[in-house]
Amino acid sequence: MREETIGGLKVRLVGGTDREGGGDGPMLLLMHGFGAPGTDLVPLWRQLVVPRETRFAFPEAPTELDAYGPGMDSRAWWMIDMERLERAQRSGEIRDLSREVPEGLAEANVQLNAMLDDLEARFGVRADQLVIGGFSQGAMLACDVLLRGQRRFAGLAVLSGSLVAEHEWGPLIEKCRGLPVLISHGKSDPILPFALAERLRDLFVAAGAEVQFVPFNGGHGIADGVIDALGALVTRATARSA
Secondary structure (H helix, E strand, O other), rough: OOOEEEEEEEEEEEEEOOOOEEEOOOEEEEEOOOOOOOOOOOHHHHHHOOOOOEEEEEOOOEOOOOOOOOOOOOOEEOOHHHHHHHHHHEEEEEEEOOOOOOOOOHHHHHHHHHHHHHHHHHOOOOOHHEEEEOOOHOOOOOHHHHHOOOOOOOOOEEOOOOOOOHHHHHHHHHHHHEEOOOOEEEEEOOOOOOHHHHHHHHHHHHOOOOEEEEEEEEOOOOOOOHHHHHHHHHHHHOOOOO
């Protein structure tokens, strides 16, 4: 694994011909969730069954969180209202974010697009050979970058994410006809409701995207079946650009 600063973000690169992100193969770019370190999703690359030339990029969110204690590498793409989240969990309230545009999402979008520009310029990674995705907050950012931008990615992976900004995302999803999309979610997720993952799925299906929906018995995480589906998505989606 090697670390590079790409478009102002620290990015960990693995896989490819040299196992450090080298070569010209397709790429899976995954963004971690709120409160996780930049290395959180890196171990996934060894678990995925994909062509050997596949490259992997794991960007690190720029905002460092202090509330998780000294020595803890906890990061965020944007800040969230932790008191509101804790109240919702205590009361069993459904946390519906679909009408909200998270404060800081637009800035995160700009940062990630700068990274994508630099990734293409320096490493030759075209959008049509890149599957973009993430977990939780990272999944929401992946959706936002795909929907608001002009890049035609090879695929999208939404791992335990959520529907936000529905009034803005809804019309934009229409351009996703034929796009391979993986959406996974735990049926008992206490943080981001399963019902919102279903609604996001329905929007992509209605737009004509090629959606694989992977529900699982569990909470806010990545189940074994999701890892299998993610490997299949990368293999299928990037084969089209070969």
